Amino acid sequence: MTARIIDGKAFAAGLRARVGEGAAGFARAAGRKPGLAVVLVGEDPASSVYVRSKGKATLAAGMESFEHRLPADTDSATLLALVDRLNADDAVDGILVQLPLPAHIDERAVIARIDPAKDVDGFHPVNAGRLATGLDALVPCTPLGCLMLLKDAHPHLAGLEAVVIGRSNIVGKPMGQLLLRESCTVTMTHSRTRDIFAHVRQADILVAAVGIPGFVQKEWIKPGATVIDVGINRTDAGLVGDVAADAAEVAGAITPVPGGVGPMTIAVLLRNTLVAAGRRAGVAVDESAL
Numbered sequence: 493m494t495a496r497i498i499d500g501k502a503f504a505a506g507l508r509a510r511v512g513e514g515a516a517g518f519a520r521a522a523g524r525k526p527g528l529a530v531v532l533v534g535e536d537p538a539s540s541v542y543v544r545s546k547g548k549a550t551l552a553a554g555m556e557s558f559e560h561r562l563p564a565d566t567d568s569a570t571l572l573a574l575v576d577r578l579n580a581d582d583a584v585d586g587i588l589v590q591l592p593l594p595a596h597i598d599e600r601a602v603i604a605r606i607d608p609a610k611d612v613d614g615f616h617p618v619n620a621g622r623l624a625t626g627l628d629a630l631v632p633c634t635p636l637g638c639l640m641l642l643k644d645a646h647p648h649l650a651g652l653e654a655v656v657i658g659r660s661n662i663v664g665k666p667m668g669q670l671l672l673r674e675s676c677t678v679t680m681t682h683s684r685t686r687d688i689f690a691h692v693r694q695a696d697i698l699v700a701a702v703g704i705p706g707f708v709q710k711e712w713i714k715p716g717a718t719v720i721d722v723g724i725n726r727t728d729a730g731l732v733g734d735v736a737a738d739a740a741e742v743a744g745a746i747t748p749v750p751g752g753v754g755p756m757t758i759a760v761l762l763r764n765t766l767v768a769a770g771r772r773a774g775v776a777v778d779e780s781a782l
């Protein structure tokens with residue numbers, strides 16, 4: 493058997509189109525477009541590419557894009573002052589500060605400074621806490637994108653064994669929360685987990701977010717499992733995921749790299765911006781239609 497390939501690129505295109513319709517409806521009701529501000533400190537080439545594609549996707553969805561590029565030696569006070577200005581700017585519904593930041597800047601302090609209502613990355617402790625306690629939250633884009641792909645593949649997630657590899661605040665932890673919210677039995681594994689394959693082997697649903705190319709081996713996969721590969725690793729062989737390519741011979745369904753989770757991250761960012769705009773402006777946005 494060979495796995496069905498989950499087409500994240502196509503799903504993301506559909507989501508972007510639905511967000512575009514929602515953005516047009518918002519604009520009619522509010523008299524302005526939803527606005528997303530993206531802040532990039534320094535000139536990391538990969539980050540620069542992502543920021544440009546975010547800007548293009550934002551405009552294509554009928555939203556305003558505000559790009560702020562600051563030099564690599566920008567000090568914390570300057571960056572925090574920019575965040576304060578964006579927090580106060582009524583045209584800005586979403587704020588994304590591209591990570592990682594240069595080492596001399598305290599990332600946590602910057603994230604904590606963003607108005608939680610504009611935190612479209614869902615990284616602010618208030619949003620993390622709201623997600624964990626079952627309140628309406630802005631949810632991190634990558635794990636929410638993974639969940640959308642999973643729900644599409646598996647209308648009934650309740651009771652399934654889900655294993656997450658990786659415990660970052662950006663992917664692993666919120667992914668675990670989302671799967672728990674869907675009533676999966678969730679196992680969180682990480683670099684210190686003993687006999688990790690013995691856990692992975694139980695997984696009906698596997699989400700791999702470790703950042704090690706080909707870390708998950710074919711033999712670890714339960715036959716028929718749904719595998720979401722969050723890894724985007726640049727190697728001499730090109731972009732590869734955290735799951736070995738031959739795992740597709742065993743899995744029931746699997747996301748490719750590229751063309752899987754990556755495109756979903758940007759589409760969900762636009763979704764979160766529309767949701768934030770609706771909540772801020774008191775304009776009804778049908779989140780269930782997204």
Ligand SMILES: Nc1nc(=O)c2c([nH]1)NC[C@@H]1CN(c3ccc(C(=O)N[C@@H](CCC(=O)O)C(=O)O)cc3)C=[N+]21
Pocket residue numbers: 539542588589590591592613633724731749750751752753754755756757758
């Ligand atoms: N505050 C913050 N929020 C982020 O969401 C954030 C960030 N910082 N820093 C960098 C990472 C990375 N990221 C990606 C977005 C899209 C693709 C994507 O579209 N990938 C395509 C193409 C990959 C390629 O060709 O490079 C794919 O997987 O098919 C990948 C990675 C968002 N990030």
